[in-house]
Amino acid sequence: MSLRRVLVANRGEIAVRIVRACFDEGVESVAAVSDADRDSLAARRADTVVRIGPAAASASYLDVGSIVGAAIATGCDAVHPGYGFLSERPELAAECARVGLTFVGPPADVIRRGGSKIGARALARSIGVPVGEGSDRAATPDDAAAAAARIGYPVLLKASAGGGGRGMVRVDSPEGLPDAFTSASREAEAAFGDGTLFVERWIGNARHVEVQILADTHGSVIHLGERDCSAQRRFQKIVEEAPASALPESLRADICAAATRLATALEYVGAGTVEFLVDVDRGDFSFLEVNTRVQVEHPVTEMITGVDIVREQLRIAAGLPLSITQDEVRLTGHAIECRLNAEAVTTDHTGAAIFLPTPGRIERWTMPEGAGVRVDTHCFDGWTVVPHYDSMIAKLICWGGDRPEALRRMDRALAHVAVEGVATTAGIARDLVRHGDFRANRINTRWIEDRFLPQWRTNRGEDHGVQVG
Numbered sequence: 001m002s003l004r005r006v007l008v009a010n011r012g013e014i015a016v017r018i019v020r021a022c023f024d025e026g027v028e029s030v031a032a033v034s035d036a037d038r039d040s041l042a043a044r045r046a047d048t049v050v051r052i053g054p055a056a057a058s059a060s061y062l063d064v065g066s067i068v069g070a071a072i073a074t075g076c077d078a079v080h081p082g083y084g085f086l087s088e089r090p091e092l093a094a095e096c097a098r099v100g101l102t103f104v105g106p107p108a109d110v111i112r113r114g115g116s117k118i119g120a121r122a123l124a125r126s127i128g129v130p131v132g133e134g135s136d137r138a139a140t141p142d143d144a145a146a147a148a149a150r151i152g153y154p155v156l157l158k159a160s161a162g163g164g165g166r167g168m169v170r171v172d173s174p175e176g177l178p179d180a181f182t183s184a185s186r187e188a189e190a191a192f193g194d195g196t197l198f199v200e201r202w203i204g205n206a207r208h209v210e211v212q213i214l215a216d217t218h219g220s221v222i223h224l225g226e227r228d229c230s231a232q233r234r235f236q237k238i239v240e241e242a243p244a245s246a247l248p249e250s251l252r253a254d255i256c257a258a259a260t261r262l263a264t265a266l267e268y269v270g271a272g273t274v275e276f277l278v279d280v281d282r283g284d285f286s287f288l289e290v291n292t293r294v295q296v297e298h299p300v301t302e303m304i305t306g307v308d309i310v311r312e313q314l315r316i317a318a319g320l321p322l323s324i325t326q327d328e329v330r331l332t333g334h335a336i337e338c339r340l341n342a343e344a345v346t347t348d349h350t351g352a353a354i355f356l357p358t359p360g361r362i363e364r365w366t367m368p369e370g371a372g373v374r375v376d377t378h379c380f381d382g383w384t385v386v387p388h389y390d391s392m393i394a395k396l397i398c399w400g401g402d403r404p405e406a407l408r409r410m411d412r413a414l415a416h417v418a419v420e421g422v423a424t425t426a427g428i429a430r431d432l433v434r435h436g437d438f439r440a441n442r443i444n445t446r447w448i449e450d451r452f453l454p455q456w457r458t459n460r461g462e463d464h465g466v467q468v469g
Contacts, residue, residue: 003027003078003102003318007050007071008042009092010082011061013376013395014294015042018080021310030074032067034060036386041378050074055388061085068095078102078317084390087293088115088163089193104317105270106292114266114290118160118198124287127265129258132277132286134200141181145174147199157181159188160196163291165235167191170202206445207278208232209244209252209285211259212301212309215268216316222326223256224301224309229275231432233355233448239432240297240337242304245403246441247278255285266290271298271313280444296339296395299376303335303399334403336410338433340394342385344423353453355425359387364420368413372399372406385422393424403441407433431456 005028008018015031019042022029031037031046036055043049050070053060060066062085071079079096081087087105094108106114113119118137125131135147137160148155148171157180159167167188169180181197189195212224228244229237244252259274273295275288298309307324315323343355361384367375377394379385385393398413400406414430435452437443 003314005030005047005074005076006078006080006104006314007032007067007074007076008046008082009061009067009071009079010085010087011037011040011042011378011389012392013378014082014084014296015040016045016378017310017376018042018082019045021308021314024308025311025314027314030071030076032061032070034388036388039383041380041383048074055386057085057388064089064092064095067092068099068101071096071101072099076101078104078314080104080313080317081293083293083296088161088291090115102317104313106268106272110266110268111292114268114272114292116160117158117289118196120262120266120290121198121287123265124258124262127261129262130284130286132201132203132288135198138181138197138199141178144181144197144199145177148174148177151199151201154202156200156202157184157197158200159184159192159194160198161188161192161194163289165232167195167197168235203277203279204444204446205280206230207244207247207280208237208275208288208445209247209255209278210273210275210291210295211256212295212298213259213263213268213272213274214307214309214312214316214322215263215270215272216322217269217319218321220322220325221260221264221268222322222324222329223260224305224307224329225331226252226256226259227297227300229297230443230445231438231448232445233453237297238339238448239429239438240300241403241406242300242335243331245334248283251278251283251285258285258287262287262290268292270316271309277445296392297337299374299395299397300335300337303374303397304331304333305329306332333399333401334406335397335399336403336406336433337395337397338410338414338429339392339425340396340417340429341391341425342393342422343391343425345425345428347457351457353457357387357391358423359385359391360422361385362419362421364418366416366418367394368396368416370409370413372409373397373413374399393422396429404439407439428456 086092090108090111096103138144185195231239273291374397398409417426
């Protein structure tokens with residue numbers, strides 16, 4: 001089987017990324033756009049454009065019927081969901097299969113089994129992959145309270161479905177649990193259509209490490225090494241790196257092996273990510289979740305392996321074998337990615353840092369260039385950042401022969417980001433990568449909120465916090 005025409009069922013930089021991969025693979029691309037994205041960069045670069053609805057995501061990018069209908073109407077034989085939106089909803093994969101479209105991703109049943117954190121934890125436990133202390137489904141606040149009392153506070157309430165930090169709340173005491181349960185369940189229901197929660201032990205000094213998996217329909221399952229995604233704010237990744245150089249080589253190897261075993265047990269097909277939490281104080285790791293799609297941070301893995309992950313997705317969907325074996329995977333150098341958002345960074349009345357979206361027209365858009373520098377974006381001079389979607393406007397990725405060189409390149413690259421018309425997070429991102437703790441690789445998942453942002457507020461002050469350009 002071969003793919004002839006692919007519907008790109010997403011927007012922003014990932015849509016541009018998929019269009020480019022289709023071109024490189026010799027496949028026609030059709031950009032599915034809402035009214036807000038008719039003049040987007042993906043629409044300009046795709047072979048064909050099709051409207052799928054109004055600006056509201058619920059009536060366009062989240063509408064299974066509109067996506068599948070657009071694919072059929074434009075003669076596509078496949079649908080690539082990107083990340084976010086419908087990428088981890090089994091309903092889209094199932095509907096594609098029903099009407100004879102190829103879904104560029106795992107089958108619907110794999111998405112269901114892998115996407116359920118509770119189910120995936122059970123599978124991991126059954127094959128000997130370490131799983132952190134936690135509960136099964138907590139149907140009520142009383143269930144969660146009983147589990148928390150057994151585990152010991154603080155704990156995390158976590159949504160079983162989806163990801164991106166939604167439906168996830170830290171609870172420090174029994175008194176705060178009922179309200180936190182209601183809030184987390186409602187957020188999970190709104191974001192993923194599933195309000196199911198479970199309880200997990202809180203690890204204060206943790207590293208968030210994930211492994212990139214590729215699996216084809218011929219039985220090959222490989223990993224492309226690991227990424228360190230510990231630089232987070234409110235459970236949202238801010239900066240990602242590959243490899244996870246702060247960890248011992250033996251621990252990294254064990255994590256990658258565990259990820260491959262789990263993907264094999266899931267009978268996984270496509271590109272995916274298996275995520276783990278490393279307890280730095282104890283020197284061990286535990287399984288977190290499976291993301292059944294391409295990740296935002298996939299470029300850092302591409303930079304150190306030379307493997308085009310999105311092209312591999314297309315090859316797998318076409319029934320072709322992986323273009324690389326495990327023995328051929330080589331990790332070379334170090335790569336760092338900074339997410340750039342259209343946000344103004346300031347402080348509220350309590351002195352806490354806040355990140356305010358700044359939609360508007362981009363009057364000037366100049367991104368850095370040079371050896372080892374990559375920019376994934378959908379923006380350009382004159383593009384309007386709309387308020388309907390996520391505020392990320394670019395990903396800046398820098399490669400170096402080692403981590404210090406990658407950091408130097410990232411520092412210079414961030415200094416050469418020039419944007420007018422909307423505020424960006426380039427300034428605070430540069431402050432972050434220049435911080436002594438970050439350069440020394442002495443961070444954890446709480447470092448940004450507990451140490452970096454308080455120091456940044458003190459050093460910069462509210463007036464200097466808003467970074468324009």
